[in-house]
Amino acid sequence: MITKQTIDRIMEAIDIVEVIGEFVQLKKRGANYVGLSPFANEKTPSFTVSPAKGIFKDFSTGKGGSAVTFLMELEKFTYPEALKWLAKKYGIEVEELLDKPENIEADNRRESLMIVSGFAAKYFQEAMWDTPEGKSIGLSYFKERGFTSETIKKFELGYSPDNWEAFTSDAINKGYQSEFLVESGLSVKRDNGTLYDRYRGRVMFPIHGFTGRVIAFGGRTLKTDKNVPKYVNSPESEIYHKSNVLYGLFFAKKAIRDQDNCYLVEGYADVLSVHQAGIENVVASSGTSLTVEQIRLIGRFTKNITILYDGDAAGIKASLRGLDLILEEGLNVKVVSFPDGDDPDSYVRKVGSTAFKTHIEQNKKDFILYKTEILLKEAGKDPIQRANVIREIVESIAKIPDSIKASVFIRECSHQLQIDERILLTELNKMKLTKSKKDSQQRSSYQQPEEMPDEPHFFDEPVPIEKPVAVNLPQEREIVRLLLIYGNQIINWDNIANTYIGPFIVAELSDVEFEQADCKEFVALYKEQLENGVLPEEKFFIHHPHKHIVDLSVDLLASKYTLSENWYNMHRIFIQEEQMNMKATILGAIFHLKKQKVGKILDQLRTDLQNAQEPADQDIIMSQYMQMKKIEKHIVDYLGSVIIK
Template sequence: MILKSTIDRIMEATDIVEVIGEFVHLKKRGANFIGLSPFVNERTPSFTVSPAKGIFKDFSSGKGGSAITFLMELEKFTYPEALKWLAKKYSIEVEEEALSPENQEADNRRESLMIVSGFAAKFFHESLLDTDEGQAIGLSYFKERGFSTETIKKFELGYSPDQWEAFSSKALKEGYKEEFLLDSGLSVKRDNGTLYDRYRGRVMFPIHNFTGRVIAFGGRTLKTDKNVPKYVNSPESEIYHKSNVLYGLYFAKKAIRDEDNCYLVEGYADVISVHQADIENVVASSGTSLTVEQIRLIGRLTKNVTILYDGDAAGIKAALRGLDLILEEGLNVKVVLFPDGHDPDSYVRLVGTAGFKKHIDDHKKDFILFKTDLLLKEAGNDPIKKSEVIRDIVESIAKIPDSIKASVFIKECSSLLQIDERALLSELNKMRQAKAKRDGQQSADKMITPYEDYPVVEEIPQEHQETYSQEKEIVRLLLLYGNKMIDWDGIANTYIGPFMVAELNDVEFEHPASKEFIKLYSKEVENGVLPEDQHFIHHPDKEIVDLVVTLLATKYTLSENWYEMHKILVSDEQDNMKATILSAIFHLKKHKVGKMLESLRNELAKAESPEDQDILLTQYMRMKKVEKTISDYLGSVIIK
């Protein structure tokens, strides 16, 4: 377990804007920062970060919390994993105390797979640099590709010895479980039950997740035997889903944000060579077809993508089909071709950094115009093929969500295709209407709302809604004003927090998160501490964090110039703090008493013996007096 003193140092050092800014492109707006939600697909920013409060709130998905909560939600970290990630970022030494045997046994599978992958990366890297076989075969190959020692170490490149069990036997000897060696795909089991290495005799490209941990590998053979596959990649696992990963993104994310552009290439070597040439905003789909999840990873950091293709015409045409996905996600796409026989790796080594950048600047083309030009050349003078090209191009434009941008492309393509702009617009509108109709039918058939990708919020039964609202109001007031002094007639020299806790001592909260909050708050007050919002924002209980952030975060703030512009004075609850606090306390009490009276009425209706009826009636009359007392108090103290 991480020591409390270490956790405190991590919390003090953490800048939530800096942390979230590594994953989401944030823009300053007033005192806060906004960006597109990383949790759902959206085109209008609803994601807000408040540096003053140290919280984020995603109004699309409902998620919110601290920097730790963000890492847990986005990267699926455990609470300790998130703390350790922050500690590493801010160079804080993590002090821990021994876990109990039970907790050690319960260490989750995901972390075990991460650990064994990290061990494998270290083993392959050391095999490359420190063994005769690794230096002679693996290191010489990387050096031939022009990779410097610094680059090899940065990307943790490696070599798997050309032996059946070199890695597997070493891992088992070091105490790594067979279960995780198999599940990560690092080892394979023979029929006789023994393990052998999946990547033997290959140079190794570790694949890192967004936060820099190794989650998978690509292994390239150096043999010329055509029966041996050129690349062997890690299978899908609990920590690796290839459709959700872009090779090199961990090393490129800062440059992508800074340049506001992402270069997309095909292979590992392309990424490494271009990165080594000080063009660091480059990633690869690693030979797989581009997926929506990968596009959204890029979309977190920039809305501009530049595809760098080699000159292979067949490969370009096959790739065009996938690029419509990028348009559909609202990103701006440009395409650059390299001369025949060259890919980004070979070309950057040929012409250097300046020449590579100049080639991109001189030859980049908007994707729609590039596609139009390419397909028109193929169609030649064949009118049937040309009509197919027109439909294909309009289909791509129809996927662009921005109507203004789409109309600009229609105008450009009208000239290239030599066809009337109105005819293209008519076809475009037909396609959009057909899509809207299809979507409408799907919604009707499956009862899917426009927010089908958003999480389903648990419905609160109608009879409990008022109770929950009033309980949450108590929590909100404790968060905002619990550490403020009372200076009221008849009550002074005490704080609002302890006063409210004492007044609500006999009230049983029903909403689970509110109930737990009051319990935690009361315990801190008993210990002589007035907990502030940060105490709960960084709490390990997700339900507590969600409650607190929801109550603290607001999508809107009143402009400082509101009164000057409109001469409308908006009342502030702090102007009459006594009324604000007592109203919340006694309205909750009155509501609870009302529910107790209802319960007694139901019991009276069912009571059969005169004795039971007398007892219940006495209790009922007593509660009616309590209700009247509260009502009188509300009338005299709160309303007046």
């Protein structure tokens, strides 16, 4: 368990904009920052970060919380894992109440896979740097490819000994469980139940997750045997889904954000060479076809992708077909090709860093125009082939969600294709109309719910909405909101002075039982803090280890809309805020909640009166009912007088 002193130091050091900015491209808007949700596919930013409150709120999915919560939601960290990640980021030493050795047999399966992958990465590095075999085979290979020691160490490259069980035996001897060695793909189980090394005799390329931890590996053979696959990659696991991962992104994300551009290459070596040449905003799809998830991953940091192709014409044509996905996601795509026989890795080693950068600047072209040029060259003068090219180009333009951008490409392509712009526009409109009809048919084919939800929602994907189980739900949440925002402010009313709002509300509602679980726990926590002589602030609840407390707090603190600072100056319209009459705000909330409680008691008494059989019982219930009606009238009268004042 991490000590409270360490947690406090971490919380004091956190800059939530800086932390979330490593994962999401944020832009300042008023007092807050906004960006596209990392949890959903959206075109319009609904993800908001409030540096003043230290919280984020994703209005497309409903997720929200602190920087700690963000890491838990996005990276599936546990609470201690998120704290340790932040501690590492800010250079804070983590003190724990109980000094335990590395928990090899962790209860958390995902963490166990992370631990064994981290061990493997370290093992492969030491095998390369510290053994004669590793130095003569693995290290010499990387050096011959032109990689410096700095690059090799930065990307944690390594070597797996050419031995059937070297790694597996060492891991098992150190206490790592065989099931995690097999599930992570580091070891393979034979028919007789024994294990052997998957990557034996290969140079190793660790694949890092978004936060820098090793989640998988790519191993390249150095043998010339055609029966041996050149690359062996980790299988899918709980921590590694290749369609959601881009090689090198952990090292590239800051540069991508700073340069507002991402260079996309094909393989591990391409990333290493281009990165080493000083172009650090480079990632690879690791030999797999580019996926929507990978494109959206890039889209968190930039809307601009530059694809660096090798000189293989057949490979270029095959890749072109899949790149419409990028256009559909609303990103801008440029393409750079290299001379035949060269890829980014070989070309940068051949011409050097400066010439490589110059080549990119002088040869980058918009994807649509590049595709048009390539396909026209292939079609030659064949009219049928040219017609197919035209249709394929228009299909690509139809993928672009921005109509203005699409119209610009139509105009440019009409010159290249030597065809009237109106014909291309007509074809484009046909395609869009056909797609619209298909989408409409798909939507209408969905079974409609028998009942509409009580509350509207505006999420990109349907999110189930639970109906309130208590009639006084809004009033309970309002009390929690006031405790959060105004609890540490002092009352200066006519008949009450020098009293904090938080303790005043708690005292006034001491006889009220909260019904909603999260509100009930929140108030109990608040009381507990008061009893310990502490007046809790927003941060106490925002950084609380219980997720439902964080969710409740952020929901009540976050607002999707904020008024412009120039609103009053521009429109001369004054928006009255609740702070202007705190007495009405606080007492109104207290007595509205009490009124709801009394109303519920009255409902129960009416039911009891209808079911009572004996006259004596009816008299007792009626007496109780009349007493509660008097209390209700007193509350209503008091509410009226407070609000009027």
